[in-house]
Amino acid sequence: MISSILAAMRDVDGVHGSFVVTRSGALAGKDLPPMFDDAVLTEVGRRVVRLHEGLSAGGQDFDHCVMRFADHKLYLRSVPNGFLCVLSTNGVNTPALKMALTLTSRRVDPLILEAAAAAPPPSAAPPRASESPKSASGEPSKRQATYRGHRV
Numbered sequence: 001m002i003s004s005i006l007a008a009m010r011d012v013d014g015v016h017g018s019f020v021v022t023r024s025g026a027l028a029g030k031d032l033p034p035m036f037d038d039a040v041l042t043e044v045g046r047r048v049v050r051l052h053e054g055l056s057a058g059g060q061d062f063d064h065c066v067m068r069f070a071d072h073k074l075y076l077r078s079v080p081n082g083f084l085c086v087l088s089t090n091g092v093n094t095p096a097l098k099m100a101l102t103l104t105s106r107r108v109d110p111l112i113l114e115a116a117a118a119a120p121p122p123s124a125a126p127p128r129a130s131e132s133p134k135s136a137s138g139e140p141s142k143r144q145a146t147y148r149g150h151r152v
Contacts, residue, residue, distance in 0.1 A: 002029025014092030021045035028115040081112040
């Protein structure tokens, strides 16, 4: 249900797709190209929650946030039950996008808790590259970790 509502966001020129996460960072729904799998969006959801906590530390809640990258923008809209996130090009029609965000957030917000309750519990996150895996004996692995082709 959420995916069909989010699909309407792509009617705005320059929007690649969108996704919704709960207040805890769990993925509630998406309408994005297949290259964005659920594991990536779950990690992004956790980061959106941390960003929200950081920006709200002063006591005020944020309505929306725009992250600008070289070729894309990520719009984050806070709704009572989660966050609506939209990935777009830099040349997106901003007034049309804001209108679509308002309409979509009103329709999708009541469905976020239902979608999160129906979703299977998330599996354990894989260890981060910065954490050295332990062998069966409890010793750190001697395998070299790399990041972007460089040893770390």
